[in-house]
Amino acid sequence: MPRKAGSPPPSADGGDSKSQRTRTRILDAAAHVLSVKGFAGTRLTDVAEYAQLQAPAIYYYFPSREDLIEEVMYCGISDMRVHLERKLAELPPDAPAMDKIMTAVDSHLRHELELSDYTTASIRNSGQIPEHLRTRQKKEEAAYGRIWQRLFADAISDGEIRGDIDARMMRLLVMGALNWAAEWWEPGRGTLDGVVRTAQMWVRTGLSPAREAHP
Template sequence: MVAETSEYLATEQVEPSGRRRVLDAAAAQFVAHGYAGTTLRQIASAAGIKAGSVYHHFDSKEDLFIAVLHEGIAAMVQAFGAAKESTADADTVDDQLLTHVRAHLSAIFENGPYTTAHVTSFFSAPTEVRQLVVPIRDDYEQQWNRLFEQLFPTVPAKTLRLHRVILFGTMNSSAEWFDPDGDISVAHLASAITGQFLNGLTGPTDSNGTTS
């Protein structure tokens, strides 16, 4: 009785596995509705299966959520590492920071919904769930702290910490309003944020030009 609808299993050969389809659907739903606002039946429906079948891949809704958040931060960490490798200490501070900001924003906007889910629904999650992701999150933030100390050796550590948090807020909150398919590109956004962060809106560099 199930063999009739051939359309959904005879589509493409390069189709993601069941587990991945669930993961993808969950990330997208968490972005759209947050943790509490997303139901397993929504996720399952978006993945093309039934709610109970989700438990074949994940132990619980919480488990699934954590898996999404982990993938989200993994993409950020990887982007950060690639950015660090592509820059040299001889590069200007502007260039080095720009590269890392662009990497962070790329992870959010050009790497599927995982990082976006992390950034938008981390704070909306129950405290108990949030605590399980905090260690890895802290690790990533520490990488940024070290980068800052390296780029701005003369600025006091406490001040640096504050401005790093501010930069994170600026970058992450762009997930709420920025449309990567709009008339502003991710690269342009990265350039605008970096330029303003370093030199200010009324600073020396042109705010809508790319760095040299």
Template sequence: MVTEANETTTSKSMRTRQRILDAAAAVLSRKGYAGTRLSDVADVAGVQAPAIYYYFGSRDDLVEEVMWAGAHHVRVHVEETLAALPADADPLDRILAGVEAHLRYELEISDYATASIRNAGQVPEHLRVRPAAEEGAYSKLWRDLFREAQERGRIRPDVDINVVRLLLLGAMNWAVEWWNPRTRSLEDLVRSTQDLVRHGAGAA
């Protein structure tokens, strides 16, 4: 029988677990895999370091969860953005909306996305399996966007959409390493990236 006290305890436990995950994402996004210590995560989360092992079996288990969440959440965010567009939205406009959603989520909304992107090449291979599945689904989303736009004449027929897609995703992800809001606004970055797609691959 589930009592009110049990529900309260479970709710508190879930909040603590989420707080630890949020802290790990923040630390990973700044210090990287090699520089992340559980003591740092505990300090940010406001818990004792040994308490982390109640929720995660190891440091790598915690890191894997952050990496997966980063890949999963950015995919869901872009999917929700696209779903909110009119059903008859121009296919090129759908790509441009996806560009803005990706950049804003990565650079303004979520430490998870930043942590996932920055540490993709740092974590051991066994920690990449679950996040890689999410990344594969996300890549397919963009492949479908570009294919539809080209089939409907909104992307030039001579454009290799697989190359453009990979270059675009790589460029957007790399922005976490160089973008500085003090020297360039996010709005300018979004607009420039959209122009790159519109004028670099879009049909006249």
């Protein structure tokens, strides 16, 4: 079973021990099952089967089903934030603000739809998880949102966002639309590259002053 982006890093005490690898297998399996079956349908027996373990072994690493799911939800958003920060850091220092927003659109969609079961699980189940399990996830969501806020603020400052729209409302609509792609997209509905290009065109056209709106 391949490890996907979003898997927790090796433990701080030294590395990639057998125990840590087993814990990661359990989390990877839980992320997959949660992304497919949702919070209500995720059973530890399904997680154990996907991880090729006996179900009681899970309790050695996680006290309960809720603890396991809480960790998956946190990892999904945390890893997407780190992924976006890394992609933005790869851009030239003088990259236009709108190009950075296009990079954020690309990063979000690819991480959500291709790279990480964790992120798919977090996005799809955000409204299903009990509040007491969402504390760390919500902190990461806020941190991720602040990156997008900064990107939009820079674009406004540089005159790259048209003045006749509510930029905050547009940002929330964009992020909501990107998240919703997890509910409808599958390879049979077009390539991921096509989804990314279409989303970037829509966002650029909607944000840019009329004379600058182009694919």
